[in-house]
Structures are given as structure tokens and as C-alpha cells.
Amino acid sequence: KGLVQGIAQNIATAFVGVQPNHIYTIDSKAAHNKSIDISGESTQPGAQAAIYDTHNRGNQQFQFISVAPNVYQIKVQHSQLFLAPSGYQQSAQIVQSPQPANWEIENCGDGYFYLKLQGTTMVMDVSGGHTKNGSHVILYPINHGNNQRWKVSHGHQGQAYPQYPQQPQYPQQPQYPQQPQYPQQPQYPQQPQYPQQPSYVMDPIPNSVYSIQNKMSPMRSIDISGESHNNGVQAMIYDSHGRQNQKFQMIMVSPGVYQIKAMHSNKYLAPKTHHQGAHVVQQNHPQNWEITKAFDGYYQIKMQNSNLYMDLSAGNTNNGGEIIIYQGNNGDNQKWQLRM
Structure with a gap:
């Protein structure tokens, strides 16, 4: 039994092409020759993931760190941060974060795979199915579209492409004066009930x-x-x-x-x-x-x-x-x- 399980696991690993702790680019099926890319080569937490022409520099290279069978944390090589959603609701941006997320790798059956947030039904998705440079990668319920299918290629130091523009820095926030004390708020009418849109949220991570x-x-x-x-x-x-x-x-x-x-x-x-x-x-x-x-x-x-x-x-x-x-x-x- 143990031998059969081991062979099955090796076949699954070979099929999706992921080996623990190896470094890869993550390539979109929907957008030819485009890979997940950390915008502007930023090393700051919160920088967004998008798709961009494959160039194989460090902001397109990701280490897959195994935490359980077919479950990985994905580390960005140029910043040493991790791919994670900015929140746990539908359409949250995928960003780089010091707090790793666990991603389940699931075969699509066509040589590609889904990257599914562990414990949810939501996967990495190129927003709106767009294929242009800079299209955001988001968290979205699985719908089996090509914009949710990914393939890995071994990362390597690619040719020198032109540096694309660094993300703008926000201006320093002015020191605005302390707010005056206001009288107690009047009773305002109860808010109307809005249609509920079920979505997955995770408990806050203690001390994060x-x-x-x-x-x-x-x-x-x-x-x-x-x-x-x-x-x-x-x-x-x-x-x-x-x-x-x-x-x-x-x-x-x-x-x-x-x-x-x-x-x-x-x-x-x-x-x-x-x-x-x-x-x-x-x-x-x-x-x-x-x-x-x-x-x-x-x-x-x-x-x-x-x-x-x-x-x-x-x-x-x-x-x-x-x-x-x-x-x-x-x-x-x-x-x-x-x-x-």
C-alpha cells in the first residue's frame, strides 16, 4: 500500500511539474509568454502580483516550499516575501506579504494546474481574463477558466530586459491637525439590509x-x-x-x-x-x-x-x-x- 501511494504521489508531482523547494516562473495559460510578476520589482510588503512578459528576473521567480502533500508556500525570490491574498474575500488582490499563505496545487488535466487557497474554493485568477501586461492576479471562486490555469517553468537568469517603471511612491502624509471633539452623534436610522454575497473569510492570524x-x-x-x-x-x-x-x-x-x-x-x-x-x-x-x-x-x-x-x-x-x-x-x- 505504501509503495502504491508513493508512486501515485510521484506521478502527481511529475504531472504538475512542481518539486519542493525548487524555483520556478508561474506562467498563465490565458496569456501567452506572460508570467506572474511583482509589480515594479518592488521589495515592499503589499506590492501587487500581475502578469507581465516573461523575463525571468527575480521578481518572476518563486520558490515552492512544501508544507504538506501538494500544499506549498510560494516565496518571491527577489524580496523573500510570500504570495498571499490581501484579504480573504472574493476579488482580493494577490500581493507579496511577510505572512505566507498555503496554496493547494490541483491538476487541471491539461498539463496545467490551479493554485487554490487552502481551506477555500478560491484560486489565483487573472482578473477579468485580461491578457495585457499589468493585469492583476486576484483571488476568485474556481470556474475552470484558462485565466485560472497555470504552468511552472524552471527559473533561470534571463536576458536583460529594460526596466519597467518603478511604482510611484506616495507623498508623505501631511501632519493634519488633531480632530476637535464633536458632540455625541445623533441617532441615525438603521441601515437598510444589503443582499448578502457569501464569501470565505479566515480568522485573523494571532499577532499578525x-x-x-x-x-x-x-x-x-x-x-x-x-x-x-x-x-x-x-x-x-x-x-x-x-x-x-x-x-x-x-x-x-x-x-x-x-x-x-x-x-x-x-x-x-x-x-x-x-x-x-x-x-x-x-x-x-x-x-x-x-x-x-x-x-x-x-x-x-x-x-x-x-x-x-x-x-x-x-x-x-x-x-x-x-x-x-x-x-x-x-x-x-x-x-x-x-x-x-
């Missing part, structure tokens, strides 16, 4: 670092105003820029319960008071938050032992939109995405 986006404003992240280190400074939403005042460590204190630490200040997100409408601020003393999965690929973040949720006040999606605690109403302004 995330940015946090509201469902109503996915291009803006929770931000500590002015990059301040002071107690009592408010949390708000602001254009995502990836600096430390938009990064938060999820410290697990019990299953499903976390303390949320701001990375730039080492202070914790907490309500200023425990009354409805209180602003969420940073402070020295941690607050326990219950993080639960919504049914549409997002999370709800609830103050432990209460019915008060982290809430984008009045659904204001502009820069500076305030974060408060408010009674649960299942509105989109109480739903959050965690992105590595």
Missing part, C-alpha cells in the same frame, strides 16, 4: 499586522490622526498609504477576542468612553474586541460584553470620517476588511 478598511470605503484605511503618539487621538479613515499609523497588530487574548495595537505608537484602539457614540481613540490600556465573520466576506468588530460595534460614523466615506462605537445594526458602515 493588518490594515483595516470599511466596506463602504475600501480605498481608505483606519488611520491614527496626524501619526500622533499621544493618548486620546482619534481613529478615522484616510486614503490608504501603508505607513505605520495605518497598521494594527491583532493580539489574541482568547478565541475570537483580540486587542488591536497601533504599530506606530504601541497604543491600543479603544472607545473614549463605553457609551454609544463614543469616539474610537488610541490609548495605553487595551480594549478587548470580539471579531466575528459577517456573511459577505467582511468582519464585525464588537466591544466585548456589549452590543456596541466599531462603526464608520453616519457612513461618512470622506477622508477624516470618524470611527465610533454604535449599537449593532448590520449596516455596511459596521463591516470591516483586514488586509495584510
Whole structure:
């Protein structure tokens, strides 16, 4: 029996062409002579994966690290980061991250394979089936299209191609003044129920670092105003820029319960008071938050032992939109995405 299983495993490995710890390019079936590429040859966490003309430099070379039979972590050779989704909902971007994701390799039966996020039905997908340089690689439910089929080729040092443009650097965020204290929010009407779109989300990885986006404003992240280190400074939403005042460590204190630490200040997100409408601020003393999965690929973040949720006040999606605690109403302004 053991011999038969071993032969079967070797045949499967040979079929998809993956050998543990070897280095490969990952080539799309849908886009001829194009491979997965880390945009702009960036070495920064969060840089997106896209398809680009195959040139075999380090940002197109990936080491397949075996963690279980047919399950791999995929390390980018030029940055030593890992391919992972930016979130666990449908259409999340594939980026490079210090936190590895586990990918299951499944044969398509035509010499290609799917790269499926372990424990889900979602696979690496060239967004929209596009074949142009720069087309994003995303996470999407398996549909057996050619834009979800991949082949590996042994990586090697290719000929010198012209360097394509480096990704633009974001300008330094100006120091904006601390927000004035506002009166308690008025009671606003309960949010209408939106159609649910089931999607897979994973529990936050303990002690990992995330940015946090509201469902109503996915291009803006929770931000500590002015990059301040002071107690009592408010949390708000602001254009995502990836600096430390938009990064938060999820410290697990019990299953499903976390303390949320701001990375730039080492202070914790907490309500200023425990009354409805209180602003969420940073402070020295941690607050326990219950993080639960919504049914549409997002999370709800609830103050432990209460019915008060982290809430984008009045659904204001502009820069500076305030974060408060408010009674649960299942509105989109109480739903959050965690992105590595």
C-alpha cells in the first residue's frame, strides 16, 4: 500500500511539474509568454502580483516550499516575501506579504494546474481574463477558466530586459491637525439590509499586522490622526498609504477576542468612553474586541460584553470620517476588511 501511494504521489508531482523547494516562473495559460510578476520589482510588503512578459528576473521567480502533500508556500525570490491574498474575500488582490499563505496545487488535466487557497474554493485568477501586461492576479471562486490555469517553468537568469517603471511612491502624509471633539452623534436610522454575497473569510492570524478598511470605503484605511503618539487621538479613515499609523497588530487574548495595537505608537484602539457614540481613540490600556465573520466576506468588530460595534460614523466615506462605537445594526458602515 505504501509503495502504491508513493508512486501515485510521484506521478502527481511529475504531472504538475512542481518539486519542493525548487524555483520556478508561474506562467498563465490565458496569456501567452506572460508570467506572474511583482509589480515594479518592488521589495515592499503589499506590492501587487500581475502578469507581465516573461523575463525571468527575480521578481518572476518563486520558490515552492512544501508544507504538506501538494500544499506549498510560494516565496518571491527577489524580496523573500510570500504570495498571499490581501484579504480573504472574493476579488482580493494577490500581493507579496511577510505572512505566507498555503496554496493547494490541483491538476487541471491539461498539463496545467490551479493554485487554490487552502481551506477555500478560491484560486489565483487573472482578473477579468485580461491578457495585457499589468493585469492583476486576484483571488476568485474556481470556474475552470484558462485565466485560472497555470504552468511552472524552471527559473533561470534571463536576458536583460529594460526596466519597467518603478511604482510611484506616495507623498508623505501631511501632519493634519488633531480632530476637535464633536458632540455625541445623533441617532441615525438603521441601515437598510444589503443582499448578502457569501464569501470565505479566515480568522485573523494571532499577532499578525493588518490594515483595516470599511466596506463602504475600501480605498481608505483606519488611520491614527496626524501619526500622533499621544493618548486620546482619534481613529478615522484616510486614503490608504501603508505607513505605520495605518497598521494594527491583532493580539489574541482568547478565541475570537483580540486587542488591536497601533504599530506606530504601541497604543491600543479603544472607545473614549463605553457609551454609544463614543469616539474610537488610541490609548495605553487595551480594549478587548470580539471579531466575528459577517456573511459577505467582511468582519464585525464588537466591544466585548456589549452590543456596541466599531462603526464608520453616519457612513461618512470622506477622508477624516470618524470611527465610533454604535449599537449593532448590520449596516455596511459596521463591516470591516483586514488586509495584510
